[in-house]
Amino acid sequence: MRRGVYAKRIVYSSMVSDFFFPQPGGVESHIYQLSTKLIDRGHKVIIITHAYKGRTGVRYLTNGLKVYHVPFLVIYRETTMPTVFSFFPIFRNIVIREQIQIVHGHQSLSSFCHEAILHARTMGLRTVFTDHSLFGFADAGSILTNKLLKFTLSDVDHVICVSHTCKENTVLRASLDPLMVSVIPNAVVAENFRPLHATPHANDRQSGGTSQLQHTPRPIGPNDIITIVVISRLFYNKGTDLLIASIPRILASHPNVRFIIAGSGPKAIDLEQMLERNVLQDKVEMLGAIRHEEVRDVMVRGHIYLHPSLTEAFGTVIVEAASCGLYVVCTRVGGIPEVLPQHMTTFAKPEEDDIVLATSKAISALRSNKVRTERFHDQVKVMYSWTDVARRTERVYQGISGDISPQEFYGYYPGEIQEAGSDRIRNFSLIDRLKRYYGCGVWAGKLFCLCVVIDFLLYIFLEMLFPRANIDIARSWPKKLNEASSTKTERDRLGSTS
Structure with a gap:
């Protein structure tokens, strides 16, 4: 396949964050607009957030966008109480029902986001994290937030930041490889x-x-x-x-x-x-x-x-x-x-x-x-265009899924592929995951490894107690004929040029 041309396939992704409509804000608007544009490009997207006043259960928004409002205790500024493990059973059920392949978390202060990325990696799913905020390095709150971010991003497939300043801040806070962080700005309609x-x-x-x-x-x-x-x-x-x-x-x-x-x-x-x-x-x-x-x-x-x-x-x-x-x-x-x-x-x-x-x-x-x-x-x-934001986000999904070659996606030279590529392409082996978490600190590393092991054991327990075969697969929102035909035409066109 020629460089820059890759076969487009439908991606089943889930946006997870504590922050979503009806609460107004930039993060909330970003998640909604990005999701609808990805759906327009032929992908399936669902949103997982906590229940808001008057909004509990499953809601359908414009363009067939499905929203799961999970009833969890909200403690501060629409952020749920962090529980680490109690979110796993319902999250697993949703992911299996919707056949999710990529879990995309948003915002550093979202408990749902951090927990979903941890559980998704335990389930063998690809993960992406989008950071929308800047934090310091000196006060107690920032230190704790940065350590939490380091925990989550130690085992994430790719990170997206909304500005170059945000990228620099996130790379320093979480000790990330800069090539694993992309800059995709917000947009407006x-x-x-x-x-x-x-x-x-x-x-x-x-x-x-x-x-x-x-x-x-x-x-x-x-x-x-x-x-x-x-x-x-x-x-x-x-x-x-x-x-x-x-x-x-x-x-x-x-x-x-x-x-x-x-x-x-x-x-x-x-x-x-x-x-x-x-x-x-x-x-x-x-x-x-x-x-x-x-x-x-x-x-x-x-x-x-x-x-x-x-x-x-x-x-x-x-x-x-x-x-x-x-x-x-x-x-x-x-x-x-x-x-x-x-x-x-x-x-x-x-x-x-x-x-x-x-x-x-x-x-x-x-x-x-x-x-x-x-x-x-x-x-x-x-x-600014949300269509452009969705196209660039789609490329990130294709990159972490292997549809784009590592040298094209990460941008390093051919001589570095063997050495650098192995660090950036995350595998799901438990021992490799523990190695990544263990390097997060003298005490924090051991605590993080303990969390991962417990999460893995909980996953095995859920698989035995609630087998996948007993979970009904949700039907996708029916596409209009012209939307389906246009998506098929684009796939055929891309396939013919390869």
Whole structure:
């Protein structure tokens, strides 16, 4: 088979994470959009997450996407209580019912993700982990999280990070081979985040006309109101304290500025108290928690999007804001500088004075009409695509499954194949798995090996007590005729070129 051309086969994969809809967020949107695009490309995808209020059991979403809401105890920020082994019986049942081949976990703080990867490797399944966050190395919480990540990624087939900064952070935290980590960024559905002046008329679509604009945005005058939008979880790491300190100073310097803040969290009380102390209720509108489908309607009410985060691996919300035609003011932390070009953003240090200064610069730039925000949507639409994310993720699946040669997938030179390839291609032998875990630390390595042995014994017990033959295989969602034929045509085309 020629280099770069490989036979495409249908992959049965499972996305596992504590974070999924109806909770809004970047990780939740990433899992949903990636899953639907992989289904569009002919693969089977299911999602395993915990039960949310009013959502328990099995749910079907758009495009036949099946979601298993497992009833587990949630202890903090929609994260389930880590139990290590109690999730295994139901996870095994789901995986066998759905004939899963690859388990894809998301997010470092997800208990379901870590446990699913451990159990999947015990069951002889390929695994992928996607990291969406950045963590430090000094505080107690980060040290424990990094040790947990080291445990999980010691026996994972491949890792995906959403930015190059995130990749560097993950490689250092988990002591990974950089060639086992790919960078695949987030994306947005640009059609769902159109600015007001680019909202298409229904009659224009039906008639096939070229006029797609409701109106052209008029220049902002010196006395016009400029609205700054903030949509974020109100937690410390999202820079809510910086936001609380900056708002009174920004409003004092710019009387014709208003704020719209959407989101919920423990810092919401501090934000409300600040508004009462400074009597700013008429200039700051707090919307509370909003659903993801309402984000665009809130964003198009503003001119500037303010993102004062202290740490961020990617920042999908700033891409959504730029797609809606907002000028972005954000902190220069983590992977944020990789997300948007400089003409769409004004960067600030994660400090109160610098955020106030950067916001003032953005306000002046809009009033002087130096920024052409009406062009942002079309530019973002070209830069980010979920179809491209799904295609690159599919290549990772093909690489760990052996459909792509190791030298093409990992990118090392032919002379290194024998030596390097053996370390990167994970086998399922228990003794080899124990060797990988044993090197995680003097005490941690022994503890990790004990967990793996217990997990393996539990798996043998489940196989004896609940044989696979007694588990019914779930029927796949019926594909439309044109979808099935297009998938078959693509397979035939790829096969004919090999």
